[in-house]
Amino acid sequence: MPKLVAYTMDGHAVRIRPAPLERDWMDATDQRFAYRCLPLNIANVHGWELLCPSGFSARWDGLNHKETIRIKPDLGTEAPAASHFGHGVLTFHVPCLFRTEPRFDLFVTGPINRPKDAIAPLSGIIETDWSPYTFTMNWRFTRSNTKVRFEQGEPYCHLFPIERGSLERIEPEISLLSKAPDIEREFKLWSERRSAFNTDLQHPGSEATRQRWQKSYFRGINPSGEETDADHRSRLRLKDFVAKE
Structure with missing residues (x-):
């Protein structure tokens, strides 16, 4: 049976769950008609989500150096994200190492079909069958001087394994x-x-x-x-x- 293992750093916890079907915006459609779209439904649940351990807000002033993102954690907590790269990129540090089966990578992206105003997730593919390196989940602001809010328990990352080389074997x-x-x-x-x-x-x-x-x-x-x-x-x-x- 294929495995996907999350090795959590000692002293840290990771909140991870199978991605749920439900989306607030889909619930709000007339008679919940959005759930009649099977391609949406399958994409919604196609992987696992990492959840914010605590809530925080962030604002970017539009400039490129690291200090231009201001992050405000909820009272009595530490924000799970930081400004590490500059250029309007908000970085979540993932406190675990994932290990996939041989020749399987991990596709890492933002929560599927969960649009967020003024900020957009970036995507990456990691060779998690061998890599001893952690990865970060990054979001890039799309509008300056706008407060963005991540709630405690809100998903900030969506991931699923993909077979390495499978796309290259396809003959379009x-x-x-x-x-x-x-x-x-x-x-x-x-x-x-x-x-x-x-x-x-x-x-x-x-x-x-x-x-x-x-x-x-x-x-x-x-x-x-x-x-x-x-x-x-x-x-x-x-x-x-x-x-x-």
């Missing part, structure tokens, strides 16, 4: 859809039905308003009703990190 191609008649047939059937469905949605009491949305992709079936041969997933269930002596 561009071809005409007409050269794949089976795919073209299903696409045209979907396109026609989608157009008719959207038109029907404008009429109260119609079949489309009763159904509310089309579920073929969610269910893993083609527009013709044929089941796909692919390993379709409608949910992911990642395991919690378990403490080992």
Whole structure:
């Protein structure tokens, strides 16, 4: 069974969890319709999140030296982030070393589908099957003179293993859809039905308003009703990190 191990520094604690499905902005959509988008749902839970041990606010004045980010921790706490690189970059120090299986890297990025005003996460890929070096999670301010707030328990990092070299083995191609008649047939059937469905949605009491949305992709079936041969997933269930002596 493949493993992902987080070796925590002595005297430190790390809060890490499987990334949850829920997002506040998705909850706030009309009838929570955003959760009907399966690609969003799968991306939301595709990895683990590191959580802030304490809350703090930060503000960048727009200049490039390190002292131009002012960080204010919550009363009685220490901020888990610092200004280390300058240029509007806010740095979280991750208090553990991750170890992946041989030839697996760790893709490290910001929380998926959690946009944050005035600051954006940076992404990195680390060779965690051998590296004895810690990494940092960095965010870059996108607007100066704006207070940014990270709450205690708020995710600041999202990570998941990827197989090294897997992208380089892929042979990308561009071809005409007409050269794949089976795919073209299903696409045209979907396109026609989608157009008719959207038109029907404008009429109260119609079949489309009763159904509310089309579920073929969610269910893993083609527009013709044929089941796909692919390993379709409608949910992911990642395991919690378990403490080992």
